[in-house]
Amino acid sequence: MNSPPTGLWIVVLLGCCIGCAVPTGSGADGSGAAATASGTLQITGSSTIAPLISEIGKRFERRHPGVRVEVQMGGSSRGAADARRGLADIGMVSRALNEEEADLHAFAIAADGVCVIVHADNPVASLSDRQIAAIYRGEIDNWKQVGGSDHAITVVNKAEGRSTLEIFAEYFGLESSQIHADVIIGDNRQGIKTVAGDPNAIGYVSIGTAQWDRDHGAPIRLLPAGGVEARVQHVASGRYPISRTLNLVTRTQPSGIAKQLIDFAQSPEVHDLIEELSFVPLPR
Amino acid sequence: MSRFRVDDWVGGILRSLSLVACVLVGSIAGFLVLESLPALRTLGPRLITDSQWYPAADATGGSFGLLPMIVGTLAVTAGAVLLAAPAGVASAVFCQFYAPRWVAAWYRKLIELLAGIPSVVYGFWGLVVLAPQVARLHPPGFNLLTGMLIVGLMILPTVMLVVEAALAAVPRSYIVGAAALGLGRWSIVRNIVLPEARGGIITGVVLGMARAVGETMAVVMVCGNVVRVPRGLFDPVRTLTANIALEMGYALSIHRSALFASGLLLLVMAAGMILALEWVQRQSVGQGAG
Numbered sequence: 001m002n003s004p005p006t007g008l009w010i011v012v013l014l015g016c017c018i019g020c021a022v023p024t025g026s027g028a029d030g031s032g033a034a035a036t037a038s039g040t041l042q043i044t045g046s047s048t049i050a051p052l053i054s055e056i057g058k059r060f061e062r063r064h065p066g067v068r069v070e071v072q073m074g075g076s077s078r079g080a081a082d083a084r085r086g087l088a089d090i091g092m093v094s095r096a097l098n099e100e101e102a103d104l105h106a107f108a109i110a111a112d113g114v115c116v117i118v119h120a121d122n123p124v125a126s127l128s129d130r131q132i133a134a135i136y137r138g139e140i141d142n143w144k145q146v147g148g149s150d151h152a153i154t155v156v157n158k159a160e161g162r163s164t165l166e167i168f169a170e171y172f173g174l175e176s177s178q179i180h181a182d183v184i185i186g187d188n189r190q191g192i193k194t195v196a197g198d199p200n201a202i203g204y205v206s207i208g209t210a211q212w213d214r215d216h217g218a219p220i221r222l223l224p225a226g227g228v229e230a231r232v233q234h235v236a237s238g239r240y241p242i243s244r245t246l247n248l249v250t251r252t253q254p255s256g257i258a259k260q261l262i263d264f265a266q267s268p269e270v271h272d273l274i275e276e277l278s279f280v281p282l283p284r
Numbered sequence: 285m286s287r288f289r290v291d292d293w294v295g296g297i298l299r300s301l302s303l304v305a306c307v308l309v310g311s312i313a314g315f316l317v318l319e320s321l322p323a324l325r326t327l328g329p330r331l332i333t334d335s336q337w338y339p340a341a342d343a344t345g346g347s348f349g350l351l352p353m354i355v356g357t358l359a360v361t362a363g364a365v366l367l368a369a370p371a372g373v374a375s376a377v378f379c380q381f382y383a384p385r386w387v388a389a390w391y392r393k394l395i396e397l398l399a400g401i402p403s404v405v406y407g408f409w410g411l412v413v414l415a416p417q418v419a420r421l422h423p424p425g426f427n428l429l430t431g432m433l434i435v436g437l438m439i440l441p442t443v444m445l446v447v448e449a450a451l452a453a454v455p456r457s458y459i460v461g462a463a464a465l466g467l468g469r470w471s472i473v474r475n476i477v478l479p480e481a482r483g484g485i486i487t488g489v490v491l492g493m494a495r496a497v498g499e500t501m502a503v504v505m506v507c508g509n510v511v512r513v514p515r516g517l518f519d520p521v522r523t524l525t526a527n528i529a530l531e532m533g534y535a536l537s538i539h540r541s542a543l544f545a546s547g548l549l550l551l552v553m554a555a556g557m558i559l560a561l562e563w564v565q566r567q568s569v570g571q572g573a574g
Contacts, residue, residue, distance in 0.1 A: 044533075074533035074534065075533060075534055077533075077534030078533035078534040080534070081533070081534045081535075081536060082533075151423070152423065154423060154424040159509065159530045159531070160339065160340055160530075160531065161340075161530075161531060161533070161534045161535075176338070176340065177338050181510050182424055182426070182508065182510065182520060183424055183426045183508045183509070183510065183520060184508065184509035184510050184520075184522070184530075185509070186504070186530060190411075190505070193411065193412070194411075194424075194426070197411075197412070197415065197416050197419075198416070198419060198423060198424050198425075200423055200424075201424065
């Protein structure tokens with residue numbers, strides 16, 4: 001039996017594999033190639049900004065047919081890392097950039113706050129900053145020690161790499177290694193679901209997300225911080241102490257459809273979307 | 285004459301496709317080893333014996349101890365297998381030997397449906413339904429026990445379907461002969477069928493175990509994800525897979541390398557299980573069925 005040599009088959013198959021791989025290399029490149037408004041924009045990062053950018057992206061897609069905006073979560077650190085490595089056209093970072101990220105370009109699109117949440121059935125209406133810090137350090141572990149019922153406190157913390165954790169820890173003077181958590185969650189929605197499902201839980205999320213979810217029926221209560229109630233209006237007026245800017249970051253000065261999207265996100269035309277999700281539009 | 289030519293071409297295609305599969309698996313393993321080398325070189329055996337995992341601690345450059353996650357993976361897998369193996373074997377025996385034909389058919393379809401549900405759906409169900417129920421025993425409900433229950437439920441269909449195939453492969457003549465000798469139904473199952481199908485039962489259990497080790501989404505949602513060696517069923521755990529899922533998106537340099545090393549560890553565990561399965565099957569070949 002004369003069979004074609006196996007070597008020939010291997011060469012043919014490898015050739016097919018390489019041939020398939022080459023065209024996909026130029027797939028999702030939004031910021032360089034687009035002279036006409038078409039292409040795909042990859043936006044990854046903070047789970048706080050993701051719903052807002054999804055809505056802005058949809059409105060942008062309606063104005064620029066041929067453009068697709070794809071949004072993924074993963075945390076602010078992922079947004080910065082992906083932007084730097086070119087895996088995303090735009091990164092979402094829900095805090096100010098630190099020194100290691102000084103090489104990136106940041107564009108603020110809205111302001112938000114971080115608030116502590118408990119279940120709506122929890123009788124405790126407010127906690128002082130020192131009490132919250134003590135709860136997270138594990139020094140206070142029962143609600144009756146802060147005026148509530150006799151139940152163990154379920155401490156909900158965010159996973160590392162989330163800017164909400166960094167801002168929370170910085171304000172309350174905690175190192176992330178000092179925090180004693182009972183449950184660690186990834187994005188804002190998982191945090192709200194966890195607290196809403198446990199009457200003895202305490203957690204922290206973005207004010208915008210929490211206010212929106214509470215107004216749409218989630219059984220949670222937002223606690224004040226520093227004596228100021230956790231409301232979007234107080235973030236806007238600057239009275240609320242734990243606030244942060246929501247940023248879009250790019251590695252190089254943006255161009256093409258990435259620049260158009262960023263300009264659009266910073267324009268007054270999307271202020272209604274920002275307010276609908278309970279964030280604070282920034283004055284231009 | 286032309287029949288031989290077709291045979292050669294088909295043989296050649298199959299040979300090269302198999303080679304492509306080998307090359308892919310080999311390159312994944314090689315890539316894992318390459319990316320883990322920095323962490324393995326810098327940290328050495330401390331990577332698996334340390335119990336502190338603080339990748340972002342600036343003062344010390346970060347501590348990378350995988351021990352809590354390794355214990356988490358092993359605990360969840362062991363618990364899941366302990367729950368799913370007896371239940372799977374019992375379900376298969378019920379389906380093959382005790383259920384009326386129409387009940388068996390519907391039961392089998394139900395199990396096949398369970399096998400097809402995506403793991404993230406199991407995780408969501410666990411988060412919203414199972415965890416609050418476990419919370420009534422011991423709040424909060426995000427702990428090792430919930431993880432074991434969810435993963436056990438997920439691997440039950442795998443175990444049951446493979447074991448049932450093994451039971452069905454037992455030669456009918458054995459069963460008929462045993463019945464002719466006057467053995468009762470349970471006697472036949474226990475003394476003839478189960479020993480004969482032993483290889484297949486172990487295959488099913490090991491496949492279930494391999495799936496349990498690799499489970500990610502469901503575990504991230506219900507296990508609590510706290511990096512701590514669990515001291516009891518109601519402590520939260522983080523598995524190796526959940527660790528990779530939560531942190532791979534943004535990890536850099538040594539942190540990223542340590543995560544790849546944990547991926548390599550998972551690969552080694554899976555390979556170990558397959559090799560153990562091979563060995564067991566070789567042992568039971570002497571007895572007849574595989």
